[in-house]
Amino acid sequence: MKYIDEFQDPELARRLLDDIHATVTRPWALMEVCGGQTHTIIRHGIDQLLPKEVELIHGPGCPVCVTPLEVIDKALEIASRPGVIFCSFGDMLRVPGTGRDLFGVRGEGGDVRVVYSPLDALRIARENPDREVVFFGIGFETTAPPNAMTVYQARKLGIANFSLLVSHVRVPPAIEAIMRSSDCRVQGFLAAGHVCSVMxxxxxxxxxxxFGVPIVVTGFEPLDILEGVRRAVRQLEHGEYRVENAYPRAVRPEGNPAAKAMLADVFEVTDRAWRGIGVIPDSGWRLAERYREYDAEHRFSVTGITTREPAECRSGEVLQGLIKPHECEAFGGVCTPRTPLGATMVSSEGACAAYYLYRRLGGTSAPLEASPVG
Known part of the structure; x- marks a missing residue:
């Protein structure tokens, strides 16, 4: 299969690993800023195959995981209201808010529906003109353009009973916040290829x-990750700090002009809170003033939200790359995918979920798949 089999070739993986082993002479710490890359790394045991000098740190690359608790609680409040159809991608339904989740709201009689596109929610709004339909719009630069297009279409078609609960975040300000942290150990980044394909x-x-760090734009297959690591390590060993595109089959320097134009029309940059991290200036989007009538927070005037994170959950430290998931005392015991304390154990891109799924329960055990690929 094109761009799948080629990028899971064991022989090519071995060559890349040999090159990395031959290049590295000192310890380096690299952060991947994408939950999909984290799962590839853990699933295939890439971190265990690299030289001991190369550490991979898992960053805040899961959009579900960084959605702040306050926004989750606002979603729960809106979804609980009579006359509301609340639409979301399925991975948000089990993300814990303060005391419950969207599955719980549905169990209590709320009309919570799983959709596969924001346009599905717009269709539901057209089919139910007497109901308020809300779509939960979360994610990085990747999911923001289709959500922006849906709001654009709602206004163009005159669909007044549709609104968007927005929690979009931007990667570059998060990288800056990580580098400015006093606890930062990161010396290079593997940038998310899908984000760069847009921006x-x-x-x-x-x-x-x-900040004097190499940033290598990287894809999601095993060979993509290894090539990203190889390029980052080579730069570090030579004292070079530049941007390299190791994902040219999907990423162009200018990104996607049409998607960027839609974002510029519908959204405006704003400060955003990141779950477990805090507020990062200019790190998110909100609906522009001319689209404010489609803003669910504005429409439903949700106020008086009091949030409470579980004291034993250390997902914030996981998201900042300060600890690995298995270093949290609740991991695998009190906190499992069936009984999650935080979003990092729920999301299909969460680091805790990856460690649990691929049996990194103690940090040193081998993943389920012994091979680095396939």
Whole structure:
């Protein structure tokens, strides 16, 4: 299968690993800023095959995981109201808010529906003109364009009973926040290829130059990850700090102009809170003033939200790359995918979920798949 089999070739993986082993001379810490990359790394045991000098740190790359608790609680409040049809992707339904989740709201009689596209929610709004239909719009730069297009279409078609609960975040400000942290150990980044396929790479050179870190745009298959690591390590060993595109089959320097134009029309940059991290300036989007009538927070005036994170959950430290999931005392015991304390154990891109699924229960056990690929 094109772009799948080629990027899971064991022989090519071995060559890349040999090159990395031959290149590295000192310890380096690299962060991947994508939950999909984290799952590839853990599933295939890539971190265990790299030289001991190369550490992979899992960053805040899961959009479900970084959605702040306050927004989750606002979603629960809106979904509980009579006359509301609340639509969401399925991975949000089990994300714990303060005391319950969207599955719980549905069990209590709320009309919570799983959809596969924001346009599905718009269709539901057209079919139910007497109901308020809300779509839970979360994610990074990747999911923001279709959500923006849906709001654009709602206004164009005059669908007044549709609104968007927005919690979109942007990757470059998060990288800056990580590098400014006093606890930061990161010396290089594997940037998320799907984000760059939308936004391009023009925001990254300033970060690479300003903080002295290589940033390598990387895909999601095993060979993509290994090539990203190889390039980052080679730069570090030579004292170089620049942006490299190791995912040219999907990423262009200018990104996707049409998607960026839609984002610029519908959204405006704003400060955003990241779950477990806090507020990062200019790290998110909200609906622009001319689309404010489609903003669910504005429409439903949700106020008086009091949030409470479980004291034993250390997902915030996981998201910042300060600890590995198995270093949390609740991991695998009190906190499992069936009884999650935090979003990092629920989401299909969460680091805790990856460690649990692939049996990294103590941090040193082998993953289920012994091979680095396939």
């Amino acid at each position: 391009g790479t023009e925001e990254y050179p300033e970060l690479a130059d300003g």
